[in-house]
Amino acid sequence: MTPIRKLGGFALSLALLSTSALAGEIVLNSDQSDPAPKKAMEELIADFQEAHPDITVKWNNFDHEGYKSAIRNFLTANPPDVAAWYAGNRMKPFVDAGLFEDVSDVWEENGLNEELKSAAASMTIDGKKWGVPYTYYQWGIYYRKDIFEEQGIEPPKTWDELLAASAKLKEAGITPFTIGTKALWPTGGWFDYLNLRVNGYEFHMDLTSGEVPYTDPRVKAVFEKWAELVEPGYFIENHAAIDWQDAIPHLVQGKAAMYLMGNFAVATMKDGGLEEDQIGFLQFPQINPDIPMSEEAPTDTFHIPAGAKNKEDAKKFLAYLASPEAQTKMNKTLGQLPVNNKAEKPEDPFLEAGFEMLSEAHALAQFYDRDAAAEMAKAGMEGFQEFMVKPDKVDDILERLEKIRARVYK
């Protein structure tokens, strides 16, 4: 044996040694820094280890905001075996850069194509699955039931009814809608829903994947509907100065009556002093009866980085995460909806309403800032915010967005 060969043999045995040391351990990076998600995650890991006693999970929990930049570093420098991220175009940069592992086989082997059907489209890029979704939540209009009753308003089902209800509230000195646009993304909810109702899900996907110019008359039509609420002053003033949480006191104090938000806002409303029977949930009203109703349901997911060392056990983890039992338990703690359609339905009235709405939905959109490319999303939502302050500048805004679209999706 030549010295070189010896060295090679030594290196090989060392490599074998290190993998055997690693077998049975998976490193998991995620950003469940809030109390409820953290607890859900702890339970999930404990249950998984019980079901697979030969595998231990080493969990690195990151701060929610810091995670977004940390993931870019650790995926290339020191990839874990499992990493948390989001569905839709949000995961596309990592898929394109070859940093995520194709997990279509996990879907195949565990019958996930059936059980996770509602989220299958948003996990697919180039015909392959790139991760496993475990939770989502609905968006919709949360309203003050008691105020509606006082004013004799029925929950609106169509756009005209919504306008009539808004006019009535405004007359009574109540601003119809509260919103806080400082962090920009709440504007995306409004644009998405108007777009989903005016043009439909397919158009939403075409627009967010950059195939339609922003100067298209169909985009303009969305803003025309939006202007019907902005121009009469149906949104609270100075919304650009406040965050989404700061918009809730308006609702609690009865200065505003409706809030287009994700279901997570209910907890904050209750903390603010609203009773459960004061809060109502309604689906965003229909605008064009020919367009099937689609909804927003941002989905949280887990992925296997391409550089993971223990992919075999990581896949076992994803399979476990996808199971109805795991999703039922996790989402009970999270207060959100399980993606697996065999999982138990939640008991919370708002989640129940959301579950029903989402199961009848034509399609699920992720959210403007997850479906559109990140750069486009930022510029787009800045434009939406500007529109909500200066609706007459709509043409300038759309031209600017079109310029950015042409560059981002070249």
Add this chain to the structure above:
Amino acid sequence: MTEAVYQKRVSRRPNRLKLAPWLFLAPGLLMFLIYVLVPIVESFWISFHDWDGLGAMSWIGMGNYIELLDDDTFYVSLWNNLLWLVLYLLSIPAGLAVALFLNQNVAGIRIYKSMFFFPFVISQVVVGLIFTWFYAPGFGPLSVFLEWLTGDEIAILADERYVTYGIILAGLWPQTAYCMILYLAGLNNINSEQVEAARMDGAKGFSMLWHVILPQLRPATFIALVVTVIGSLRSFDLVSIMTAGGPYGSSQVLSYFMYEQALSEYGYRMGYGAAIAVVLFLIMMVFITFFITRMLNQERNT
């Protein structure tokens, strides 16, 4: 033999004299090279590329700069940086005024001095938050006062007309404190004989300040100017905390714009961010060159 050794020693001595300073400088120079010079060169290099920080870099020459010239946000940032530069300088006279006011011997003056210095000690993030609440529509003291005064609610941080001024005002608070400390130190070193002499010649009030005190404070003024100008161009923390460049990008400054393009959740355009960094660097270089030549001239003259 001894002669030769002596010769060698003598010939080595100048070498030692040449070498020693470099040895002492080496650690500092190495740090400077690694953490300052190399990143500057790298920024220039990256600014000629299209790069998302993950994939391959592709050379686009001046592409980023051409795009920058066509970017409205860039001009908004430049204009806001100019506003910052000009208005931030107000902290120098303000600092001087406070320093003159506090430069007296009354009981407890140290407490007053430290209270005036306090805003500089606390983090910029805290300053930003305090002012955000101060301006907050609905419950902020200023907004309540303005509503009482004008009958209209004005949300300073949500109004593109006032937002940059609002942030600069928040920035002036700690910066004034800093200038004040510089001037207080300077006032301690005032030559009392000159003041006496001036008083004998009948100098009083403003003419005393202008002709006798201020010339003696020139070193302090110079440092205050340097720090304030550089600080105004680096304004980042307050913009980030108070508005994140909003509403709709109207309070952007170059440093935040760079961060947003290169490093924020929505950006990761390293090349474009680097191009902004280069522009900011060149603007700063104008001032830095001016300051350094002045400093060198002064050293040479004394």
